[in-house]
Amino acid sequence: MRMLINVPETVVDDALRGIAAAHPDLAVDVANRIVVRRDAPVAGKVGLVSGGGSGHEPLHAGFVGPGMLSAACPGEVFTSPVPDQMVRAAAAVDSGRGVLFVVKNYTGDVLNFDMAAELAGEEGIRVERVLVNDDVAVTDSLYTAGRRGTGATLFVEKIAGAAADEGATLERVAEVARKVNDSARSFGVALSACSTPAKGSPTFELPVGQLELGVGIHGEPGRERRAAMTAREIADYAVDVVLEDLRPTGPVLALVNGMGATPLLELYGFNAEVQRVLSERGVPVARTLVGNYVTSLDMAGCSVTLCQVDEEMLRWWDAPVQTAALRWGR
């Protein structure tokens, strides 16, 4: 065992207890697996609830707090949370102005959040659902269940969270969230496979010296496998793939995201290459974020997310945020 855990069965609960101890601003219900900002519900404010499988930390619990999410529902590792969690979370954060579910496009997340929206509706909570589907890796595949949701989740939660803080209506917050998603595209690269605690060994085989271009955040395969490439070559490939799909006509937010096991030294070096490609392609970069935000356990690798922004979106991006993983402006 080379994992810093006790037993696979308790990893999520153990992490939640650790989050509770580290972040007194968060109310952590370990038994029911919901993380709520302690001052919820905030009067007059639309609630934002997200969630998904654990293993992508700091997503989503790390993004709960003023300026971003109202609550997060962590599921088992790489497994969607259950509707009971989402309904509880919605009830905890609803101030009467409704709740937005931010859902990454995975079959399990979509099915469970759909059931939760129905159940919350029966309890008199107004719910809107926004689907994040920014990963361009698998768009060409004829029969995929649509694009996967990855790095754009951070942009959606931050920008829609700021709009909600300003007192926007549920419909408006949902509209903003959809606009951010529509303006964002991602592409991920794996240098090694990840290992789930339950399995204890890599979830897919990636021979040393090979990389998976277009990998998903659960280790799902992407477009192709190739022999090792330099950071420069990977940046050329990944940024071009994103730009080809996004075709931005204005400034972008850039997220250079680590998958969990790649050091910041490498991520910053990779970011230098990403900025070079964007500059060569004539794409102005408004803001850049580098770090581990949407991870895949111990996978080595990175992803690039670009989001075209207008002035309003940029203002919301710059607005104060105070969460475990993202904080500025306060």
Place this chain on the structure above:
Amino acid sequence: MLDSAFFQRWMVAVAAAVDEEADRLTELDSAIGDADHGSNLRRGFTAVASALDKEPPTTPGAVLALSGRTLISTVGGASGPLYGTLLRRTGKALGEGAEVSVAEFAAALRSGVDAVARLGGAAAGDKTMLDALIPAAEALTSSGDVGFTAARDAAESGALATVPLQARKGRASYLGERSIGHQDPGATSAALLFRTLADVAEAAG
């Protein structure tokens, strides 16, 4: 006729079978999914067995409806809502009767399978649990007294038949052509459901 004790024995037997086969299901899932199908179903059906033990429902419909609700509340992933819907809708379709005939159960199961297809937006041949569920429900409908054995065989052939298919739904679909050559874990666990049903029916005589 089948009573609530029969359905309760079935669910408890599924829990035992899933527990036994969890590693194999997870292994199948690690080839084309995300390596958690066995552990998720084990968590869910363990909860089902304990919910049924705590407050045993008095009708077949209620046994299945409670089982389905419990799966929805405990499994997560895609299999939670899908298996939960299968059992909940089948249970609801069985109505309030204290006993049901095999034919009534077959009809209810078909409506449960239809609900799964609607929820998941999938059809036969997509390399999902439906590839075992659909033939099993059909076999149960058309084979009268030997229904449970026929359903088991149909489900198992259906699961085996997913090997050469290319996945078109769920995470396995991201593999594209690389999903070919692997048996679908959802169809495999669905076959398990019918293997235990046949066992329980045989034990009941």
